[in-house]
Amino acid sequence: MIWLVYDGSFEGLLTTVFEVYEYKWPEIHIRKEGMAVPPLFAEIRHVVTDDEKAKRVWKKLIGLFGPSGVRTLWISWLSELETIEETILEVIRYGLKLQQHVLNDFGNLHVLQLQQAVKSVGREKHRMEAFVRFQLTKDAIYFSVIEPDFNVLPLILSHFRDRYADQKWFIYDSRRAYGIYYDLERAELVDFIPNALLSPNGLSSEAFSENEMLFQKLWKDYFKSTNIVGRKNIQLHVQHVPKRYWKYLVEKRL
Amino acid sequence: MQERIQEKLNILADSAKYDVSCSSSGSDRKNENKGLGNASASGICHTYTEDGRCVSLLKILLTNHCIFDCAYCVSRKSNDVKRAAFTVQEVVDLTIGFYRRNYIEGLFLSSGIFKDADTTMERLVRVAKKLRLEHGFNGYIHLKTIPGASNELMHEAGLYADRLSVNIELPTERGLKLLAPDKTFETMEKPMGFISETLTALNDTRKLIVSTPKFAPAGQSTQVIIGATDESDREIIQTADRFYRGFNLKRVYYSGYVPVLSDDRLPSLSMQVPLLRENRLYQADWLMRFYGFGAHEILDDSNPNLDLEIDPKFGWALRNLHLFPLDINKADLELILRVPGIGVRSAQKIVAARKFGNLGWENLRKLGISLNRARYFIVCKDRALETKDYSAETLRHLVLATANSKFSQLHGTQTSLFG
Ligand code: SF4
Numbered sequence: 001m002i003w004l005v006y007d008g009s010f011e012g013l014l015t016t017v018f019e020v021y022e023y024k025w026p027e028i029h030i031r032k033e034g035m036a037v038p039p040l041f042a043e044i045r046h047v048v049t050d051d052e053k054a055k056r057v058w059k060k061l062i063g064l065f066g067p068s069g070v071r072t073l074w075i076s077w078l079s080e081l082e083t084i085e086e087t088i089l090e091v092i093r094y095g096l097k098l099q100q101h102v103l104n105d106f107g108n109l110h111v112l113q114l115q116q117a118v119k120s121v122g123r124e125k126h127r128m129e130a131f132v133r134f135q136l137t138k139d140a141i142y143f144s145v146i147e148p149d150f151n152v153l154p155l156i157l158s159h160f161r162d163r164y165a166d167q168k169w170f171i172y173d174s175r176r177a178y179g180i181y182y183d184l185e186r187a188e189l190v191d192f193i194p195n196a197l198l199s200p201n202g203l204s205s206e207a208f209s210e211n212e213m214l215f216q217k218l219w220k221d222y223f224k225s226t227n228i229v230g231r232k233n234i235q236l237h238v239q240h241v242p243k244r245y246w247k248y249l250v251e252k253r254l
Numbered sequence: 255m256q257e258r259i260q261e262k263l264n265i266l267a268d269s270a271k272y273d274v275s276c277s278s279s280g281s282d283r284k285n286e287n288k289g290l291g292n293a294s295a296s297g298i299c300h301t302y303t304e305d306g307r308c309v310s311l312l313k314i315l316l317t318n319h320c321i322f323d324c325a326y327c328v329s330r331k332s333n334d335v336k337r338a339a340f341t342v343q344e345v346v347d348l349t350i351g352f353y354r355r356n357y358i359e360g361l362f363l364s365s366g367i368f369k370d371a372d373t374t375m376e377r378l379v380r381v382a383k384k385l386r387l388e389h390g391f392n393g394y395i396h397l398k399t400i401p402g403a404s405n406e407l408m409h410e411a412g413l414y415a416d417r418l419s420v421n422i423e424l425p426t427e428r429g430l431k432l433l434a435p436d437k438t439f440e441t442m443e444k445p446m447g448f449i450s451e452t453l454t455a456l457n458d459t460r461k462l463i464v465s466t467p468k469f470a471p472a473g474q475s476t477q478v479i480i481g482a483t484d485e486s487d488r489e490i491i492q493t494a495d496r497f498y499r500g501f502n503l504k505r506v507y508y509s510g511y512v513p514v515l516s517d518d519r520l521p522s523l524s525m526q527v528p529l530l531r532e533n534r535l536y537q538a539d540w541l542m543r544f545y546g547f548g549a550h551e552i553l554d555d556s557n558p559n560l561d562l563e564i565d566p567k568f569g570w571a572l573r574n575l576h577l578f579p580l581d582i583n584k585a586d587l588e589l590i591l592r593v594p595g596i597g598v599r600s601a602q603k604i605v606a607a608r609k610f611g612n613l614g615w616e617n618l619r620k621l622g623i624s625l626n627r628a629r630y631f632i633v634c635k636d637r638a639l640e641t642k643d644y645s646a647e648t649l650r651h652l653v654l655a656t657a658n659s660k661f662s663q664l665h666g667t668q669t670s671l672f673g
Contacts, residue, residue, distance in 0.1 A: 126298075129298055130298050130299060130300050130301070131300070131301075132356045133355060133356060133357065134354065134355045134356050135355070136354070136355070142354060142355065144356070162285055162292055163285065163291055163292050164290070164291075164354070164356075165285050165288040165289065165290070166288050166289055166290050166390065167290070167354055184288075211351070214256055214259075215351045215352070215355060217260065218259070218260060218263055218348065218351075218352075219352060219355070219357050221260055221263055221264055221267075222263055222267050222312070222352075223301065223303070223309070225263070225264050225267040225268040225271065226267050226268075226270075226271045226303055226309065226313065227271075227303040227304045227305055228271060228272075228303070228305050228307075228512060229305075230512060231305035231306075231512070231529070232304050232305050233304070233305050233306040234304060236302075236305075236306030237302050237303070237304050237305070237306050240299070240302040240306065240308075241301060241302050249301065250355075250357075251301055252301075
């Protein structure tokens with residue numbers, strides 16, 4: 001069994017798919033660089049991302065699944081599930097075999113797995129649109145840290161760009177160490193933190209504007225006063241606001 | 255200064271929390287010219303209170319000073335509470351500050367009546383106007399209108415707000431007389447009528463002239479408090495039905511009365527309207543809005559209250575067993591919608607799928623229908639799962655025995671409330 005290791009970019013995955021067909025490998029595993037270590041004596045090949053190959057696969061897929069179908073494949077890939085690349089490959093193989101748009105064939109195990117991943121990513125996207133909490137820095141940037149289970153930054157970009165068009169903002173995914181920065185013109189994925197937010201020991205609380213603490217306090221107060229004590233239902237509360245998100249939510253932080 | 259704002263927020267959010275009509279859906283205001291915010295059609299719950307309700311709007315009173323004396327209300331004149339009032343600018347600053355931090359979808363502003371209806375209403379309108387015109391704010395704004403305010407102010411309110419509401423609070427004139435002596439149905443219905451007529455008139459114009467200004471694009475809603483007076487579910491549903499048909503309401507909200515005051519006219523402080531009753535009323539409401547049921551079909555003289563154990567559609571089916579079983583492959587959509595356990599989406603899927611061939615049990619299951627209840631009321635291409643002529647009583651037991659009683663924890667003590 002051959003283990004194909006790619007650089008973790010979507011172009012890299014498309015290149016990998018190209019090579020699977022180019023070299024006619026029957027059975028393979030696909031892993032992102034730095035992910036789980038293949039077994040000791042496995043045959044490992046490193047795929048070098050190649051724009052030309054990636055483009056050819058992309059075109060082929062658009063023809064097969066249409067633009068929204070390819071988007072579906074991409075969204076499932078954002079789930080970063082350990083074997084999602086293999087699932088995607090199987091679905092592509094299945095589509096090529098039937099020469100059909102097969103993404104609605106829920107009877108097929110691989111399609112089903114792929115669609116389940118898409119659903120989970122979608123849920124996470126909505127949660128992040130709800131749970132991002134901006135803090136205003138001295139440099140007038142609205143800053144937020146999140147740590148989503150799936151890689152949803154590319155999916156929430158347009159929501160925040162459309163909503164917060166007149167303020168600078170930055171959403172940072174601390175697990176994946178990159179963010180989206182909107183500078184009043186464009187919103188772009190970036191892998192740096194604006195200087196204003198950095199102090200010698202990481203993120204500085206002095207970086208925030210005078211009013212920031214007041215608004216956080218007011219929001220916490222509001223959260224408390226709007227609760228009806230007699231109807232307390234913590235189980236329901238936690239179901240809606242899972243504990244793993246609490247540390248980023250102003251109203252749930254102590 | 256800072257402490258004063260904090261105190262005001264505590265007081266004025268606390269007294270606004272019993273109003274349940276606070277969803278931010280139904281508007282689709284776009285962000286144009288790089289302004290602030292937009293209102294997406296389905297709204298976003300940004301957090302949930304510890305009692306499990308969605309928080310999507312900053313829901314506050316402009317002031318809790320009030321010249322009226324409604325018995326169920328914490329802000330009533332005769333109640334001894336701390337009073338506070340926001341300035342227009344304070345509400346605007348709070349809304350913008352919260353919105354920019356992605357805490358909320360917008361503002362739900364209500365108020366006690368100070369001085370008179372028009373003065374109060376004018377102040378509410380000023381908040382909305384300032385948000386829209388001075389801050390380029392496109393987030394959601396819901397204004398609770400003040401009974402008795404002039405048509406001119408109502409009209410202006412509709413130009414800046416996404417939704418307007420007139421809370422009738424009590425489902426009958428009799429209840430209103432008892433608990434809200436300063437209010438009458440007439441003063442409540444007049445603004446509802448005005449909003450409804452303006453909505454219709456502007457929509458007609460918009461068909462001809464596209465640039466007609468939007469008037470309360472998310473429509474109007476109202477809230478009814480249940481369990482503060484002794485109205486039956488039937489009276490409540492009938493009132494709701496009348497409002498839906500008469501005033502084109504988008505939503506009627508049912509708010510189980512939370513006892514906060516002791517007063518001889520009110521249920522005692524230890525009483526709690528079961529959430530389950532609220533829940534059943536919402537189900538009945540859905541049946542009217544999406545399933546084509548009339549109020550008279552859901553409850554009648556011999557059944558004045560909703561059954562807390564079973565949902566209202568199942569209840570209706572048990573009283574109308576002569577209409578079943580239904581052939582799922584032939585029946586009209588309207589009838590399929592009346593089968594217990596089949597929702598709107600499933601009913602539509604059935605009608606779409608059967609064009610490709612008759613459906614059997616397995617097909618139905620794949621379409622996502624839980625046959626737990628439906629199986630007793632339908633036949634399909636396969637042999638019937640249930641052919642026995644069960645009595646309504648037996649059916650009820652069969653279904654209840656298999657249903658996981660997810661509502662059982664909500665059972666409260668309401669049943670014995672009024673003896
Ligand atoms: S008019 Fe409104 S605020 Fe005033 S007492 Fe009645 S319900 Fe309360």
